[in-house]
Amino acid sequence: MFSRSGPRPARRPAQRVGALVATLALVPVGAAVSTATGGSATAAPQVAAAAPTTSAGADARHRPTYHARIERTTHGIPHITADNFGDLGFGSGYAAAETSTCTLADTLLTGRGQRSRWFGPTGTYNDQVTLDASNLQVDAFVTDLRNRHVVEKLLADKVRGPGKQARAMVRGYTAGLNRYLAKVGPQGVTDPACHGAGYLKKRATPLDLWYGVYLANLLASSGVFVKEIVDADPPAPDDPGTPNPTAASIDRDALLKALGKDPESPFGSNATAIGGDATTTGKGMLLGNPHFPWNGRYRFTQQHLTIPGHYNVAGASLIGSPVVNIGWNNNVAWSHTVSTAYRFTPYEYKLVDGATTYATDPGPKTLEHRTVKVTVKQKDGSLKRVSEDLYRTPQGYVVDAPAIFLGWSPSSVWAIRDANAEQLRTVDTFLNMGKAKNVRDLLRRQDAAGGMPWVNTTAADRNGDALYADHSVVPNVPDALAEQCMTPTGRILDQAAGLPGLDGTFADSSCAWGTDEDSQRPGVFGAKNLPSEIRRDWVMNANDSYWLPNPAQPIEGYAGIIGCEQCERTMRTRMVSQYVIDRLASGKKESPRSLRGHEHANRVRAGEVMRQNGDLDTLCDQTGETKACAALHDWDGHSNTTSRGYAIFEEFIARLPAQGVWLTPFDPSDPLNTPRDLNTSNPQLVQAMSDAIGALRDRKIAFDAPWGKLQVAGDRGAPRIPLGGGTGDAAGNANALASRYTKAHGRYRPITYGSSHIQAIAFLSGGRVNARTILTYGQSEDPRSPWSTDQTRMFSQKKWVHFAWTRAQIRKDLVSSYRVSG
Incomplete structure (x- = not known):
């Protein structure tokens, strides 16, 4: 349970030519191209279909607004150079459209509220993170946001809205996408997921993209409750209401899942920053590995963005982001991990009429009743308009979620106030982090922007400092306010899940969110009330709370809504920490090679702990499964592709x-070594082992089958590429991989989630940067592209991309170069 007073929870020439051909196949018709093999600029060869043409007169009248140069190096990584942020956004959008057209277009039509128009109302939209609702439910929610002009108002807000450079990037990005699609046309898109789709004909607007950004901000808050918002209706007079819960009666895992924090399918990442006192270089180093979906909206692409003399940053961006989200510049590198903090609070309002009138301290008020109309595609292909109703209080949308005690009953109704629904500063935040000179400057810029939506930051710099911070957007609800304002049911939510449910009667007065002197805007915590730590040895985070970035210096004294203190760590956290602890304990400092080596070591911390004193063997022997227990005994303790017997442990x-x-x-007092000592006398554990062995037998899987024969790539169109790594939190794999939202098709464990854009960055003497990366599922989402699986094969072989960072490195690794304008 959570509580406020205690624990809460040398590539060959032939290869170069092959890569060049692959690149040219993606360059749009008519774009000027100069290749890595030299020669004058030529027109790229025509792709799947002829590009739309314009008259010579029209071309003469057209004066391009945007100009950028795109240079693609091995694996299709784009290096975009421009004179200003608008042009830089244009190049970024153009490059993204070349390799991620379908997901980018899907993100934009979702932001228009048009999923039902194209895919029908009953189809499911699953972002593979938290949002899982019908197309109609998503469209109704988005349509109401648009009817309320939510993003337009934020764009007009000088405090909550974006700055000039972010606006320029977004305008340029959508122009770049439009230019690419105008060149190739819907029939020229080779990805079968959207080839020839009618929605590709619609020009994207900056507002479409801003709505896409806004929806991503809501991932850990309102986005979790889309179904419960759209389906909320006043109760019938005889509705019995939600039974009064007790903390002991709550299924905590089910509650956390409903709140977007599913312990069985966590949304997470690892990041380790090593300071100069613990490195062979005397400078900072970073190993970052976000665990994200391999398909869909939250898939990364790599890019390098440069305005010569002014801006130079590289790394990974979520599809639809014109800026680098996780990356580095010449002086600082950073990565992100999903934070434990809540982005919202539920408010409970007492109803005075049993339906829609609620009490406030000034007097009764009526819920705002909103009706939206959504265009839907029927089975015969015709279109019709359907209506949906939504309800709001001044704090936010009403939800009806009785399964988690937020039901709409005759006695009360709940609404969600969402801190990320009140800001559009995320693009600014990442954009300005790319300008940072060191980790302190990085954090200062992050705080000034105030738009880090739902992640921690771990960073290292050239000076040798290492930073951990959870300076994300968090409702300003200190523990004292929570204690004062929690309703009885709200207190149960807090005890079970660390989420205080507040009294809506006083939501505009004594129970309103606070504001600190250093808050970027009203209602959120300022930097002084958010946890951070800068050290010279090391820090890490693997999605547990802020409490223990380094065991030598726990962080304590912060509000419970941010996370728990003195609380148990996952096996993945313990493994990520143990890699560094063991290296330093051996008398050696971390080197660039050793730090990136942790990524592919594939140690399994839970296995290491359970094997102490021979406990795992003792437990297995009690099953009488001699052959299986021999395989488990001989297991090498890793989750490498060659590891045999590991499947038994995964099933267990x-x-x-x-x-x-x-x-x-x-x-x-010993958080990285406890709990421990496997309870070999527990019959439930013996049964779990017996069932694990039986599960493999039922599927006719050999107990000593190599793990790489069982765990393979499972993203769209991927061949059966063997993969190392495995379950994260429970098993203790830092290289966390999972199979979610996919059909097995005869595969034991097809991977669709986990390790994604991995970066190992080390700052060296003489201003140099040692940058190694791997994008586990490849730069292109089109299964027909050679850039769809090339990096997956490297990941399988524990190889790294030598990321071209300097001009000399780019020239050496260049496979194509072309200028785009529009």
Whole structure:
């Protein structure tokens, strides 16, 4: 349970030519191209279909607004150079459209509220993170946002809205996308997921993209409740209401899942920053590995953005982001991990009429009733308009979620106030982080922008400082305010999940969110009330709370809504920390090679702990499964593609009971070594092992099958490429991989989630940067592209991309270069 007073929860020439041909196949018709092999600029060869043409007179009248140069190096990585941020955005949008057209277009039509128009109302939109609703539900929600002009108002707000450079990037990005699609046309898009789609004909607007950004901001808040918002209706007079819960009666895992924090399918990442006192270089180093979906909206692409003499940053961007989200410049590198903080609070309002009139301290008020009309595609292809109703209070949307005690009953109704719904500063935040000179400057810029939506930041710099910070957008609800304002049900939510449910009667007065002197805007915590730590040895985060970035210096004294203190760490957190601890304990400092080596070591921390004193063997022997236990005994303790017997451990971990696993419980004074000592006398554990072995037998899988024969790439169109790594939190794989939202098609474990854009950055003497990266699923989402699986094969082989950072490196690694304008 959470509580406020205690624990809360040398490539060959032939290869170069092949890469060049692959690149040219994606360059739009008519774009000027100069290649890595030299020669004058030529027109690129025509792709799948002829590009739309214009008259010579029209071309003469057209004076391009935007200009950028795109240079693609090996694996299709674009290096975009421009004179200003608008042009830079144009190049970024153009390059993204070349390799991610379908997801980019899908993101934009979602931001228009037009999913039902193209895909029908009953189809499901699953962003593979938190949003899982019908097209109609998503469209109704988005349509109401648009009817309320939410983003337009934020764009007009000088405090909550974006700055000039961010606006220029977004305008340029959509112009770049439009220019690419105007060149190739819908029939020229080769990706079968959207080839020839009618929605590709519609020009994107900056507002479409801003709505896409806004919806991404809501991922951990309103986005979790789209179904419950759209389906909320006043109760019938005889509605019995939600039974009064107790903390002991709540299924905590089910509650966390409904709140967007599913412990069985966590949304997370790892990041480790090493300071100069612990590196062989005396300078900072970073290993970052975000664990994100391999398909869809939250897929990364790599890019390098340069305005000569002014801006130079590289890394990864989510599709639809014109700026680098995770990356580095010449002086600082950073990565992100999903934070434990909540981005919203539910408010409970007492109803005075049993339906839509609620009490406030000034007097009764009526819920705002809103009706939206959505165009939907019927089975015969015709279109019709359907209506949906939504309700609001001044704090936010009403939800009806009785399963998590936020039901709309005759006695009360709940609404969500969402801190990320009140800002559009995310693009500014990432844009300005790219200008940082060191980790302190990075954090200062992040705080000034105030738009880090739902992630921690871990960073290292050339000076040798290492930073951990959770300076994300968090409602300003200190513990004292929570204690004062929680309703009885709201207190149960807090005890079970760390989320205080507040009294809506006083939502505009004594129970309103606070504002600090250093808050970027009203209602959120300022930097002084958010946790951070700068050290010279090391810090890390693997999605547990802010409490323990380094065991030598726990962070304590912050509001419960941000996360728990003195609380148990996952096995993945313990593994990520242990890599560094073991390296330093051996008397060696971290080198660039050793730090990036942790990514592919594929140690399994839960296995290491359970094997102490021979406990795992003892437990297995009690099943009587001699052959299987021999395979488990001979397992090498890793999740490499060559590891045999690991499948038994994966199946066992998946069946662990909630209680009774360990003899030595968690101890806050020894957080990275407890709990421990496997409870070999627990019959539930023996049964879990027996069931694990039986599951493999039923599927006719050999107990000693190599792990790489079982765990393979599973993203769209991927061949069966063997992959190392495995389950994260429970098993303790830092190289966390999972199979979600996919059909097996005869595969044991097709991977669609986990390690994604991995970067190992080390700052060297003489202003040099050692940059190694891997984009596990490849730069292109089009299965027909050679850039769809090339990096996946490298990932399988534990190889790294030598990222071309300097001009000399880019020239050496260049496979194509072309200028785009529009």
